[in-house]
Amino acid sequence: MRLLVVGGSWFVGRAVVADAARRGWEVTVFNRGLSGTTAPGVRLIRGDWERPKDLKDLSAQGPWDVVLDVAGAVPALVRNVARAVADSAPRYVYMSTISVYRHWPHKPVDESSPLWDGDPDLDPGSRSWDPDAYGPLKAGCELAVRREFADRALFIRPHVILGPGEYVGRLPWWLRRIRRGGHVLAPAPASRSIQPVDVRDVARFTLGMIEKNAVGVYNLAAPPGRDTYGGMLQACQDVTGSAAKIIWVDEWWLAGRGVSEWTEIPIWRTLPTAWQMSAYKAQAEGFVCRPLRETVAATWEWMEAGGTAVRHERLAQHGLSPEREARLLSEWRVGRTAL
Ligand SMILES: NC(=O)c1ccc[n+]([C@@H]2O[C@H](COP(=O)([O-])OP(=O)(O)OC[C@H]3O[C@@H](n4cnc5c(N)ncnc54)[C@H](OP(=O)(O)O)[C@@H]3O)[C@@H](O)[C@H]2O)c1
Structure with a gap:
């Protein structure tokens, strides 16, 4: 070919x-x-x-x-x-x-x-x-x-693509943050279903469809309900060996304080419909999206091996600063104590 x-x-x-x-x-x-x-x-x-x-x-x-x-x-x-x-x-x-x-x-x-x-x-x-x-x-x-x-x-x-080489900086930010340890702010609920797709699965499906002379339109996403936000962060903890303590903070409380979805807290969306993309058409053609845990592990392995992504303007938009995270956590705790 x-x-x-x-x-x-x-x-x-x-x-x-x-x-x-x-x-x-x-x-x-x-x-x-x-x-x-x-x-x-x-x-x-x-x-x-x-x-x-x-x-x-x-x-x-x-x-x-x-x-x-x-x-x-x-x-x-x-x-x-x-x-x-x-x-x-x-x-x-x-x-x-x-x-x-x-x-x-x-x-x-x-x-x-x-x-x-x-x-x-x-x-x-x-x-x-x-x-x-x-x-x-x-x-x-x-x-x-x-x-x-x-x-x-x-x-x-x-849907959103993660994996080795990611330059937007979503999963790399989470991996670095959890590796740093301490109290880590995360948007509740941990059970939220998410659908990132592994870059290697995007490549494999696309080339497979080229081999089949396929035309038309295909969505690619992980199966709804399989991977969760909490599972992603747990995988980050497991692969980095971090003793970080995840503090799950009500997402509407965060939104009310102007924390930006998707960027300041990467991969976070309050709307459950954000994670309801159908990829059944691709699945019927053999598309398989590996479990998010494997994507997390491969991304960390790539980072640990010195992998560096291309420099991109979008990188700077991602992640909470340590100061803002500490301030938000302290306000959240005060609010909880007052209840
Ligand atoms: N990231 C996500 O979560 C996500 C989700 C859904 C869809 N997508 C789609 O996935 C794609 C991501 O692609 P990628 O950035 O990873 O692609 P890529 O093909 O790996 O990298 C971008 C390429 O464009 C070249 N390029 C930039 N400006 C150019 C110019 N003026 N003339 C010729 N070449 C130029 C760059 O090389 P040089 O700079 O050396 O020219 C580089 O090879 C996008 O289409 C995006 O819409 C991404």
């Missing part, structure tokens, strides 16, 4: 490239060669998807059996890449996201749920991370790919 990966060197792309190389595929990646790493044996075509000349050069370097855009998030740029390779590959795969669903996290979602209105030709100008723009932009990217490849396109929409 001749696979061209657009991006391919940070997190999801790196996992995809590693898996494809293990399968003996002929893998080419297209990126600027500025950040991240390219696995040995993988052909790197250096180029910037913002530059028409680089895309013209790319189109001359095919053919490929399939192109997989892991990284694109600006519709007009995703369109330009897809257009550039349209004559060099019969099929196209786009790595999308749960955020394309208009009603997520307020309602459960499956593949038929309504999407944001996207504009396939939009370029907002800014390249900075904007959580409010992200979903509509990715929806626009899907439309751009659909317009160029019609029914020859496959779309993967994962």
Whole structure:
């Protein structure tokens, strides 16, 4: 299989490239060669998807059996890449996201749920991370790919992705925090079901579907009700060998004090519907999401082995500062004592 990966060197792309190389595929990646790493044996075509000349050069370097855009998030740029390779590959795969669903996290979602209105030709100008723009932009990217490849396109929409190489910094923050020990603030209830998906399972499913010549849309998430927030933190304690004491604090009390869901306390969402993504369609095609405990262990192993993620602007947004955590814990205790 001749696979061209657009991006391919940070997190999801790196996992995809590693898996494809293990399968003996002929893998080419297209990126600027500025950040991240390219696995040995993988052909790197250096180029910037913002530059028409680089895309013209790319189109001359095919053919490929399939192109997989892991990284694109600006519709007009995703369109330009897809257009550039349209004559060099019969099929196209786009790595999308749960955020394309208009009603997520307020309602459960499956593949038929309504999407944001996207504009396939939009370029907002800014390249900075904007959580409010992200979903509509990715929806626009899907439309751009659909317009160029019609029914020859496959779309993967994962829930939050964790695992070795994660640069957003969600699970690494939790692992470091619990390793540091002491009293650790956590958002109750510990029994909350969560659905992160392991990056290696995203890669395995995507490549498996490429092997099957599959097209269409597939959600990827852990089975609802299997993994819990408390289980994730317990796994963090187990793998780090930490004697930290987890203090479960009412989540509405935290929300009332302006603690930011998802970022200040990573992977925390108060809405139970945030964790009601259906991935049954993918499961029927053989998708298996390993238990979160294994993702936690592999991520810690990677960190302990000196693994460093690519530096990303989103990293700084994650985690409570030690001072704020101590202040919140002390206010929580005072409130409890007064009861
Ligand atoms: N993280 C999550 O929880 C989550 C959840 C659901 C979906 N997703 C989706 O998963 C994907 C995550 O991808 P990733 O960041 O891990 O992908 P990746 O393909 O591993 O890394 C991003 C790549 O883009 C390249 N790149 C950046 N700017 C470029 C440019 N102007 N021209 C050419 N190449 C450029 C980077 O290399 P250079 O800098 O060297 O160019 C790098 O290779 C995204 O599509 C995201 O929407 C993520």
